[in-house]
Amino acid sequence: MFSETVFTPLFVPELTLLVTAVVVILLDLVLKNKWWLAVVSIAGIVVSAGFAVAMWGGDSASIFFGMMAVDNFAIFFKLLFLVIAALVILASTDYVSKLKRFQGEYYALVLISALGMMLMAATTELISIYIALELTSISLYILVGFLKDPKSTEAALKYLLLGAVASAVLLFGMALIFGFTGQTQLGEIAAAIQSMSLSGVMASPGLIAGMVLIIAGFGFKIAAVPFHMWVPDVYEGAPTPITAYLSVASKAAGFAIILRVFISAFGLPHWLSLDWGMVFAILAAVGMTVGNIIALTQTNIKRMLGYSSIAQAGYLMVGLATVGFVSPVISGSSAFAGQSGLLFFLASYTLTNLGAFTAIIAISGKVDSDLIADYAGMGKRAPLLALALSLCLISLIGMPPAAGFMAKFYIFSGAVQQGLLWLVIIAVINSVISAYYYLRVVKVMWTGKPASETKVPSSIALRVALGLSCLGVLVMGIVPGFVMKLAEMAAKMFVS
Amino acid sequence: MDFNWLTTIIFLPALGALLIAFMPRLSSRGIRWLAAVFTFIPLVLSIYLFTIFDRSAGMAGVMQFEESVSWIPAINANYHLGVDGLSLPLMILMAFLGFLVVLISWKIDLRPREYFAWLLLLETSILGVFCSLDLLLFFLFWEIEVIPMYFLISIWGTGRKEYSAIKYVIYTLFGSAVMLAGILSLYFTTGSLSMVEIAQGGLGMIQTAMPAAAIFFLLLVGFAVKLPVFPLHSWLPDAHTDAPTAVSVVLAGALLKMGGYGMIRVCVSIFPGVAQDYALPLIILAVISVLYGAAVTLRQTDLKRLIAYSSISHMGYVLLGIFALGQVSLTGAALQMFSHGIITGLLFAMAGLVMHNAGERDLRKLGGLARQMPIIVVVFSIAGVASLGLPTTSGFIAEFLVFVGSFTSGAPGIQVATILGVLGIVITAGYILWMLQRVFYGEPLKKFDKVKDASILERVYMFAFVAVIMLVGIYPAILTDVIKMGVAPVMGLLGG
Numbered sequence: 001m002f003s004e005t006v007f008t009p010l011f012v013p014e015l016t017l018l019v020t021a022v023v024v025i026l027l028d029l030v031l032k033n034k035w036w037l038a039v040v041s042i043a044g045i046v047v048s049a050g051f052a053v054a055m056w057g058g059d060s061a062s063i064f065f066g067m068m069a070v071d072n073f074a075i076f077f078k079l080l081f082l083v084i085a086a087l088v089i090l091a092s093t094d095y096v097s098k099l100k101r102f103q104g105e106y107y108a109l110v111l112i113s114a115l116g117m118m119l120m121a122a123t124t125e126l127i128s129i130y131i132a133l134e135l136t137s138i139s140l141y142i143l144v145g146f147l148k149d150p151k152s153t154e155a156a157l158k159y160l161l162l163g164a165v166a167s168a169v170l171l172f173g174m175a176l177i178f179g180f181t182g183q184t185q186l187g188e189i190a191a192a193i194q195s196m197s198l199s200g201v202m203a204s205p206g207l208i209a210g211m212v213l214i215i216a217g218f219g220f221k222i223a224a225v226p227f228h229m230w231v232p233d234v235y236e237g238a239p240t241p242i243t244a245y246l247s248v249a250s251k252a253a254g255f256a257i258i259l260r261v262f263i264s265a266f267g268l269p270h271w272l273s274l275d276w277g278m279v280f281a282i283l284a285a286v287g288m289t290v291g292n293i294i295a296l297t298q299t300n301i302k303r304m305l306g307y308s309s310i311a312q313a314g315y316l317m318v319g320l321a322t323v324g325f326v327s328p329v330i331s332g333s334s335a336f337a338g339q340s341g342l343l344f345f346l347a348s349y350t351l352t353n354l355g356a357f358t359a360i361i362a363i364s365g366k367v368d369s370d371l372i373a374d375y376a377g378m379g380k381r382a383p384l385l386a387l388a389l390s391l392c393l394i395s396l397i398g399m400p401p402a403a404g405f406m407a408k409f410y411i412f413s414g415a416v417q418q419g420l421l422w423l424v425i426i427a428v429i430n431s432v433i434s435a436y437y438y439l440r441v442v443k444v445m446w447t448g449k450p451a452s453e454t455k456v457p458s459s460i461a462l463r464v465a466l467g468l469s470c471l472g473v474l475v476m477g478i479v480p481g482f483v484m485k486l487a488e489m490a491a492k493m494f495v496s
Numbered sequence: 497m498d499f500n501w502l503t504t505i506i507f508l509p510a511l512g513a514l515l516i517a518f519m520p521r522l523s524s525r526g527i528r529w530l531a532a533v534f535t536f537i538p539l540v541l542s543i544y545l546f547t548i549f550d551r552s553a554g555m556a557g558v559m560q561f562e563e564s565v566s567w568i569p570a571i572n573a574n575y576h577l578g579v580d581g582l583s584l585p586l587m588i589l590m591a592f593l594g595f596l597v598v599l600i601s602w603k604i605d606l607r608p609r610e611y612f613a614w615l616l617l618l619e620t621s622i623l624g625v626f627c628s629l630d631l632l633l634f635f636l637f638w639e640i641e642v643i644p645m646y647f648l649i650s651i652w653g654t655g656r657k658e659y660s661a662i663k664y665v666i667y668t669l670f671g672s673a674v675m676l677a678g679i680l681s682l683y684f685t686t687g688s689l690s691m692v693e694i695a696q697g698g699l700g701m702i703q704t705a706m707p708a709a710a711i712f713f714l715l716l717v718g719f720a721v722k723l724p725v726f727p728l729h730s731w732l733p734d735a736h737t738d739a740p741t742a743v744s745v746v747l748a749g750a751l752l753k754m755g756g757y758g759m760i761r762v763c764v765s766i767f768p769g770v771a772q773d774y775a776l777p778l779i780i781l782a783v784i785s786v787l788y789g790a791a792v793t794l795r796q797t798d799l800k801r802l803i804a805y806s807s808i809s810h811m812g813y814v815l816l817g818i819f820a821l822g823q824v825s826l827t828g829a830a831l832q833m834f835s836h837g838i839i840t841g842l843l844f845a846m847a848g849l850v851m852h853n854a855g856e857r858d859l860r861k862l863g864g865l866a867r868q869m870p871i872i873v874v875v876f877s878i879a880g881v882a883s884l885g886l887p888t889t890s891g892f893i894a895e896f897l898v899f900v901g902s903f904t905s906g907a908p909g910i911q912v913a914t915i916l917g918v919l920g921i922v923i924t925a926g927y928i929l930w931m932l933q934r935v936f937y938g939e940p941l942k943k944f945d946k947v948k949d950a951s952i953l954e955r956v957y958m959f960a961f962v963a964v965i966m967l968v969g970i971y972p973a974i975l976t977d978v979i980k981m982g983v984a985p986v987m988g989l990l991g992g
Contacts, residue, residue, distance in 0.1 A: 340570075379610075394643060397669075400636040406568075409632065409676070413571065416680040424680065428673035435669050436662065439646065443658060447651050484570035 008063050010070040013051040013078060014118055020044025021111040028104020038093050038461070041107045042086050045114075049082040057489070066185055067125045069260075076343060076490035077121035077256045084249045084350055085114040090465035091358045092241040094365060099146075106146060110245065113139035117253040124264065126174045126184040129257060133170070133221075136253060137163050140246065144238040155237025162230045163220065170217025176210030177265075186264035194268055201272075211266060211276060215283075218261075221254030224317060225287040228310045235306035240364065243302055244357030247309045248350040255316060255346060259339060263323060270328050277324015280317045281423050288314025288430040295437050300370050301360055304437060305353070308396060311434060312349055316342060318420070318427055319411045325418035337414030339491035344484055345411045348403035348476050352395040355469030359389035362458040362466065367451075372441055377450025385458060386445045388470045393438040395473050398431045403476035410484065501545055501561045502577040505538045505587070506623045509594060513616035516609055524608040528598070531612040535595040535619060542591040549584060551977055556581075557985030559629060559692060567633070573689050576630040581982025582830055583626045585975055586757055589837045590626065590750040592964070594619035597742035599957045600845055603852070604652070604740070611652055614644040618746060625754050631679050631689045631762075635672070638718075638754065642668050645735075645743070645751075652740040660731075660738040667721055667731035675718025681711045682766070695765040695989065712770040716763050722755030723811045726785040736804030741848025744800065748807050749841035753833045756814045760826065760986065764818065768989040771821060772907075778819040779913045785812030787916065790923035794930075799847045799857040802931055803840065806883065809920055810836050816917055817898040822905025823987045828897030830979045835882075835890035835968060842879040842961040846872060849954060850935060854947050859931065864940035868947040873936045875950075875958045880928040882965050885921055890968035895921065897976075 023044070024037055031037065052075050060071035068074075089110060096103050116136030123129045141163065145156025178184055181192035193201065201207055219227040235243045266272055291311030298304035319342030326335055362385050363378060364370050378386040395402030408431065412424045458466075476483050512534025516527050550560060559578030567575040579587055597615065604611050621644070624637030642665055650661035679689075686694050721728045732752075736744050764771045789809030796802035810832070817829025849872055851857045854865060866873045882889035885896070903914040950958060968975055 399643065399669075400639050405636070405639065409680075410571065412676070413680050413683060416677070417684045421677065421681060425674070425677050428676055429670070432666060432669040432673050435665060439662065439665060442646075443650060443662075446647065447658065479567070481568045481570060484568060488570055 010055065010061055010063050011068075013048045013055075013082075014115055016044060016048040016051060017082075017111055017115045017118070020048070021108040021115070024111065025104050025108045034097065034103045035093070037104050037107050038089055038096070041089050041111060044111065045082050045086045045089075049079055052078045052082065062124070066187075067128045068119070068122045069124045070122065072490045072492070073256075073260070074118075074122040076486060077252065078118045080252055080347060080350060081114050081117045081121070081249055084245065084252070084354065085110055087354050087358070087465045087469060088241050088245045088249075090461045091244065091354070091361055092239075093461040094361070094459050095239055095241055102146075106143070109139045109143050113143070113245075114249070117249055117256075120253045121256040121260070123257075124186045124260065126178065126186075129261070130167075130171060130174065133257070134167065136250070137167065140242070140250065143242045143245070144234060146242065147239055151237040152239065153237075155234045159230055159234045166217050166220030166227065169213050169220075173210045173213025173215075173217055176206050176213065180204065180206035180210060186261060189265040190268065193266070193272070208275075212279075214261065215258075215276070215279060218254050218258050219283065222251050222258070222313045222316070223310050224283050224313050225290045225310060228287070228291070228313075231310055232303045232306040235309075236300060236302050236370070240302065240357060240361045243305075244354055244361075247305065247357070248353050251309065251313060251316075252346050252350060255320075255342060258320060259323065259342065262320070263339075268328065273324045273326075275324075277321050280324060281321035281420060284314045284317035284321055285423060285426050286314070287311065287317060288427060292430050292433045292437075295434070298437070299372055301364075301372050301375070301441065302370050304372065304441075305356065305360075308434065308438070309353065311430065312353075312396070314430070315408065315411065315427055316345055316349070318415050318423055319345060321420060321423060322411075322414045322418050325420060327418075334414075334417060336488065336491040337417055340484070340487040341407075341411035341414040343487035343490055344480070345407040347483055347487065348395070348407035348473070351469045351472040351476065352392050352402070352404055355466060355473060356389060356392035356396070358462060358466045358469060359385050359392065362462045363389070363456060366456045366458075372444055373448075374451065375441060375444050376448025377445070378456070379446040380450050381452075381454065382456035382458070385456065385466070388466050390442045390445065391470055391473060393442055395477065397435045397438050399435075401474065401477045403473045403480070406477055406480040406484075410480075500563050501541060502563060502579065502627045505541050505545075505591065506577070506620055506627060508534050508538050509616040509623070510620040513613040513620070516616070517613040522609065524605070527608050527612050528602060531598045531601075531616060532595070534616060535591075535598050538619075538623070539591040539595045542588045545579070546584060546588055546978070549579075549978060551981060556981045557988070562629075567630070571632070571683075571689070572687070573632040574630050575633060576690060577627045577633075578629050578692075579627055581978045581980060581984075582757065582760060583982070584978055585830065585834045586750070586753050586837075587623060587626045589753070589834050590619065590622045592960075593746055593749045593837065593841055594623075596841070596845075596957045596960060597745050599953060600745060600848065601740075601742040602953055604742075606652060610647070614647050615742065615746075618644040618648070618743075622746070622750050622754065626757060629691050631683065631691060631694075634691070635676065635679055638675075639672055641751070641754075642672075645747070648743045649735060649739045652743070653738040654740070655738045656734070657738045660734040664731050664735040667728070671718040671721030671728070674714050678711050678714030678718065681714065685711070691761060691765070695985075708767055709770050709774070712763055712767040712774070716759065719755040719758040719763065722758070723752055723815060724755065724808060725781050725811075725815055726788055726808070729785070729789075729808050732808060733801050733804045736807070736844075737798060737801045741844060741851075744804075744844040744848070745841045748804070748844055749837040752807060752811055753837060756811070756818065756829065756833050759815075759818050760830070764821070765986055765989060768986075768991075771819065772990065775819045775821055776908050779816060779907065779910060782812045782815035782819065783913045783916045785809065785815060786920040787812075787923070790920045790927070793927045794923060796927075797859045799850065799859060799862070799931070799935070800844070802859070802927065803843045803847055806843075806924065806927065807836070807840055809924065810840070810883070812920070813895060813898045813917065816902055816913065820902035820905040820907050820910050820914075821990055822901045822907070823983055824897055824901030825905050826901070826983045826986060827976055827979050828894055828899075828901045830983065831890075831968075831972070831975060832894035832898055834975060835894040835965075838961060838964050838968075839879055839882045839889075839891055842875070842958070842965070843883060845957070845961070846876040846879060849950060850876070853949075854944055859934045862935045863938045864936070865944055865947065866936040867940050868944055869936070869949045871950045871955060871958070873932075875962060876936070877932055878962055878965065880932050882969070884924045884928045888966065888969045890965050890972070893969060893972040
């Protein structure tokens with residue numbers, strides 16, 4: 001019925017997710033017990049992930065006339081997004097059950113934005129990149145405003161306006177690149193650039209200007225300073241599960257697409273990659289310093305984690321800088337140290353932040369406050385929640401035995417290897433600064449006087465989500481070998 | 497011989513901690529007994545290892561009881577444990593203190609479950625530091641130690657406990673952040689994380705242009721914060737003063753030794769040449785630490801603060817012995833670490849008893865307690881005179897070896913430095929005797945009439961401390977024979 005080029009088995013994970021989203025919306029019309037919506041969503045995710053796992057390690061392929069790649073890199077990210085979507089849905093069930101209407105739409109939008117992110121990780125062509133990005137963003141705009149109270153609406157509007165500006169900037173950058181090279185396919189852009197002489201490239205500012213605008217556009221997605229203004233307000237106003245979703249999935253998708261675009265299209269010649277490597281190094285240094293210093297004074301835990309995520313984006317950009325600095329003559333696994341470090345860090349950061357936000361959903365939902373001061377005495381009122389949140393915060397500092405430590409070790413070791421010791425020193429000192437505000441929350445929970453003696457109960461779905469995240473954080477912190485191996489395989493298998 | 501001795505010793509306390517933390521329906525009596533059992537077994541095992549440790553000359557510098565399992569293949573990290581003459585005494589020291597602090601903490605009533613869990617976790621991490629032969633593993637244990645310390649000081653401490661706890665954390669994390677940069681540089685210049693391999697390969701393994709001296713100092717800062725060396729010492733008086741007694745004992749007894757141990761094991765063993773080049777400034781810092789520490793001690797009015805400052809002075813001897821770089825001086829430094837651990841541990845335990853029983857720790861308000869505390873006064877005096885280096889105590893042998901060894905080591909300016917260092921002893925005699933006089937002698941005060949002496953349990957651990965001090969003081973060869981085995985290869989590297 002379908003020709004090979006339109007329907008390909010390599011696109012099944014995405015299709016599964018799309019079908020699940022539609023089914024969830026339809027079921028919402030007929031089902032009385034809305035619990036099933038979450039169950040169906042997660043079942044769809046599991047099936048989709050199963051298909052993705054089956055493709056892991058296979059030959060890389062290009063589908064839809066070179067618009068999308070199916071390689072280990074894309075599959076790594078697809079699995080990451082699926083895991084995130086599943087955990088976010090688990091963490092949302094409490095929240096959603098309080099909504100009077102649109103429960104099915106909520107889950108469907110989470111699934112569709114995950115679909116958009118999966119496409120982002122796989123696309124190898126500028127126009128489809130833009131479409132995938134918009135698919136993700138528009139679903140997220142709606143999700144941010146889902147509560148429809150003033151704060152949530154303000155957050156959604158802010159996100160929408162700034163996001164639209166960022167998209168426009170991105171599109172303008174893409175237009176410049178297209179005008180400069182005459183191509184939209186990443187591999188062909190690279191070929192066009194390499195075929196030009198140095199003076200030919202230098203004669204027109206088009207390439208550099210295009211690259212800068214693209215960095216700005218993507219910088220918005222990953223919350224890099226100075227494109228981070230939206231973060232604290234949106235994080236504070238959005239429903240907390242969506243904040244968690246934004247803080248990890250949206251960021252991971254941004255990094256996936258940056259890696260693919262910059263390695264595939266602008267990876268060579270070496271002076272070009274050194275250029276953008278330096279830009280990312282500076283953005284990294286500024287980002288982590290600004291994020292950490294502003295986070296020091298926050299009193300609302302969601303805002304604090306918002307600024308913390310800006311700082312974490314800074315650490316992640318150390319990996320991007322490393323990628324840019326890798327000399328083309330290096331071979332072997334050290335040539336991929338930047339990418340694999342970044343992928344591992346993303347995986348670790350994802351689980352850690354999801355864990356932290358899940359604990360926050362559980363606690364804040366009951367004490368009805370996001371203020372750090374109201375977390376006082378949680379060690380007494382909800383010892384396991386407090387323990388889990390402490391573990392996640394320790395992981396965010398980058399201390400063992402949590403995953404954050406291994407992630408930092410891995411990503412910084414790649415950077416040191418490429419001569420970025422100065423950046424690593426800035427980064428490790430930033431980790432020390434960050435310890436202060438993360439530990440402040442820990443301190444309040446364990447040494448503060450509880451406002452009341454009542455226990456803080458949590459639902460089973462939340463406990464499952466939290467347990468899984470914390471288990472992942474510990475496993476990746478103590479025996480990270482397996483995930484590192486996956487990250488390394490993903491970094492090497494790359495279709496341009 | 498295939499039994500994994502070291503793993504068992506290191507992780508038994510952690511296992512105990514897990515049991516204590518998560519076993520339901522545990523009475524506080526049960527918790528204490530569990531803690532005692534899970535620290536007593538490691539002590540017995542480590543003494544057993546001490547007796548079967550191969551002291552034959554052919555084994556000098558060879559790691560014994562080695563265990564090595566591949567841990568993270570992606571970065572060539574191994575779970576590699578082993579002890580030699582340098583680390584074995586320190587391991588026993590920690591196991592010894594680990595058991596005794598459980599006895600010292602017997603009267604803790606506030607949240608005993610968490611308290612003993614953290615205390616046991618602390619023991620695991622410190623034992624791990626002394627036994628790790630892989631830099632990443634070493635660093636992992638080094639960092640883990642911060643978390644229990646933070647909780648122990650900030651929850652069970654006194655005075656400005658939260659300030660002191662966070663100050664401790666920030667100082668330590670700053671030191672370890674810089675150390676991490678050093679470890680990463682070392683890893684990428686040598687391609688290995690094995691301490692033994694790098695030390696044997698010598699500087700020949702350093703391939704890149706990164707100057708060895710830079711790496712040396714990055715690493716040294718981390719250890720110098722811990723030891724502590726002037727001017728990085730200011731966390732120590734606060735942390736010691738505000739920590740609960742048992743934690744002060746561990747802090748002074750074993751934690752500071754991580755710094756000295758790291759200097760010998762990592763800095764001197766891997767960079768013998770750099771250590772020789774920069775010995776003079778470090779020796780000068782050592783003398784400043786000795787004299788400044790002693791002078792500041794002299795004017796303290798708080799019992800615990802006084803002992804805390806005396807540690808800075810005594811750790812100055814360790815630094816002096818290390819960077820005099822002579823065989824005898826290094827042996828002295830290693831012995832001084834052990835000896836100071838026992839002596840200062842006992843001093844803090846006694847200070848804790850005086851505080852607990854008399855309810856006062858201000859020297860200006862104490863006095864005449866000798867009548868109420870006939871046993872404590874004797875033991876406190878023994879600890880005091882051991883601290884000022886009276887013959888027949890371990891303090892004498894250790895300091896004597898440091899001075900003799902340093903004086904004759906031939907390092908630049910060492911003779912003047914040694915003579916200045918000996919002056920520290922005189923000041924030590926001053927503050928120790930003055931302290932004893934102000935606490936125990938003079939007119940008996942009416943308010944202390946009801947004060948009790950040591951209980952049976954307290955007498956047991958006091959006796960254990962005194963026995964070790966005397967044993968090493970009268971028959972030092974029991975330790976120096978072992979230490980010699982660890983110092984010999986270092987001397988080989990130094991060309992001595």
